[in-house]
Amino acid sequence: MDGHTLRLAAPGFLEWRVWDDGCVVFNAATGQTHYLDNFTSYLLRLIEAAPLTVDDLTETVSVGLGRERSAQIEAQIAGALRNFETLALLESAR
Amino acid sequence: MTRIGVMDPGALSRRLAAGAVLSVPPFAVRLQTPLAVLHRSMHMLYGEFDLLDDGGVPDFVIRVSGTGGLRRFARRQAMAFIDTPPPYTPLPERMAPIMFEQALNWCVATRTFTHLILHAAVVAKNGRAVIVPGQSGQGKSTLCAALVARGWRHVSDEFALMDPASLAITAHPRPISLKNRSLEVVAAWAPDLRQSPAYEGTPKGTIAYVRPSRDAVDAAPEPVTPVAVVFPRFDPAQAPGLDPMGKAAAFIALTACSVNYREFGAAGFDAIGRLVDGHPVLSATYPDTESAVALLEQVAA
Known part of the structure; x- marks a missing residue:
């Protein structure tokens, strides 16, 4: 998926409620509500703001968190992206 | 409207056996049951509720009756019918009041679209x-x-x-x-x-x-x-x-x-x-x- 562009499966269909202990997002395209922790909601918001590649996303997250890019961050992001795809929140295209 | 608790129990039994509409705010519920155990229970538990004398259009229609076959003779059961097939397993007839409450809960949970x-x-x-x-x-x-x-x-x-x-x-x-x-x-x-x-x-x-x-x-x-x-x-x-x-x-x-x-x-x-x-x-x-x-x-x- 590294070279793919990540984009929302249904742009403009997400509604958010954000709190200190996490956030919930309603996907009007599927009628599903999802709980997201702070890290995963940060990722989804970045993708919602503008389609980007996994490489760009990883770089942006690393900078945003003030951490060196690492295998751990990459694994965290990869796991979250798989979940987003399973939940029909995300699609990727070459 | 007639408050159920002040009705003569025999009169309530006749109304429920024929089918009567109760006000269970915010709903109107038509109950029809020949079961005496449920007549007694309704008189006691719903004593402060009203029967709607003019009937009116009920939100829910519930019928609680005995089961047929050999169950008429041994371990008699009560069954609740909501228009068509009942969503619950029958219970012994003495538990008919529970069947009614379950049936009404099911109606409220599955057929209320305004709240x-x-x-x-x-x-x-x-x-x-x-x-x-x-x-x-x-x-x-x-x-x-x-x-x-x-x-x-x-x-x-x-x-x-x-x-x-x-x-x-x-x-x-x-x-x-x-x-x-x-x-x-x-x-x-x-x-x-x-x-x-x-x-x-x-x-x-x-x-x-x-x-x-x-x-x-x-x-x-x-x-x-x-x-x-x-x-x-x-x-x-x-x-x-x-x-x-x-x-x-x-x-x-x-x-x-x-x-x-x-x-x-x-x-x-x-x-x-x-x-x-x-x-x-x-x-x-x-x-x-x-x-x-x-x-x-x-x-x-």
């Missing part, structure tokens, strides 16, 4: 309503009965019927369902509350119902405004306490308690979000009834 419904008791003091969510067996009915016995308004025992736009709750007072140990707890706490006979051997153990008061039924047309949500947690090993829940956790817990959240789509998401954003959502831990009531008094103060 966002939470599995929750709702009680109010001085107009300040508290939503007490919880699945069956988590203590909401025990707490509801204990508070009602201390003068709180009985808004609902089983379902909070919430307007998704205003968040106002339409009252739906019904007999309060007590199970197993809570029968003794409530009997000891409030010996004056009128309880039905205990039905032993149900799939959920022993069940009895508390009759709603006249005040609760008379006040039913007035909706209430929630001031807080309190998730009850009985734990005999813990000191009593109120703990704020995280908003996201509270949101998820409330949607899990809703029977029709998905049907409302974005409006349901928005309503639960505003409920969580605009009201304290608390977890109340208590080791006994006394401390539970004290905690709720604190919340509604």
Whole structure:
């Protein structure tokens, strides 16, 4: 998926409620509500703001968190992206 | 309208055998049953409710009757019919009142499209309503009965019927369902509350119902405004306490308690979000009834 562009499966269909202990997002395209922790909601918001590649996303997250890019961050992001795809929140295209 | 409790029991039996429409606010329910055990139960538990003399168009139609075949002769059963096939396993005929309550719960949960419904008791003091969510067996009915016995308004025992736009709750007072140990707890706490006979051997153990008061039924047309949500947690090993829940956790817990959240789509998401954003959502831990009531008094103060 590294070279793919990540984009929302249904742009403009997400509604958010954000709190200190996490956030919930309603996907009007599927009628599903999802709980997201702070890290995963940060990722989804970045993708919602503008389609980007996994490489760009990883770089942006690393900078945003003030951490060196690492295998751990990459694994965290990869796991979250798989979940987003399973939940029909995300699609990727070459 | 005729108040059921003042009717001659024989006259009530004849009306119910033929089929009669009851006002169970905010619904009109047509009940038809030939079963004497249910006639007696309706006279007692629904004594403060009205029969609608002109019939009218009911929201729900429920028929509770005996089963056929050999069951007519041995271990007679009661079966509830809601238009067509019943969603429940038949129970022994002596448990017909439980069948009626289950059938009515099913109707409310699956056929109400105007309100966002939470599995929750709702009680109010001085107009300040508290939503007490919880699945069956988590203590909401025990707490509801204990508070009602201390003068709180009985808004609902089983379902909070919430307007998704205003968040106002339409009252739906019904007999309060007590199970197993809570029968003794409530009997000891409030010996004056009128309880039905205990039905032993149900799939959920022993069940009895508390009759709603006249005040609760008379006040039913007035909706209430929630001031807080309190998730009850009985734990005999813990000191009593109120703990704020995280908003996201509270949101998820409330949607899990809703029977029709998905049907409302974005409006349901928005309503639960505003409920969580605009009201304290608390977890109340208590080791006994006394401390539970004290905690709720604190919340509604």
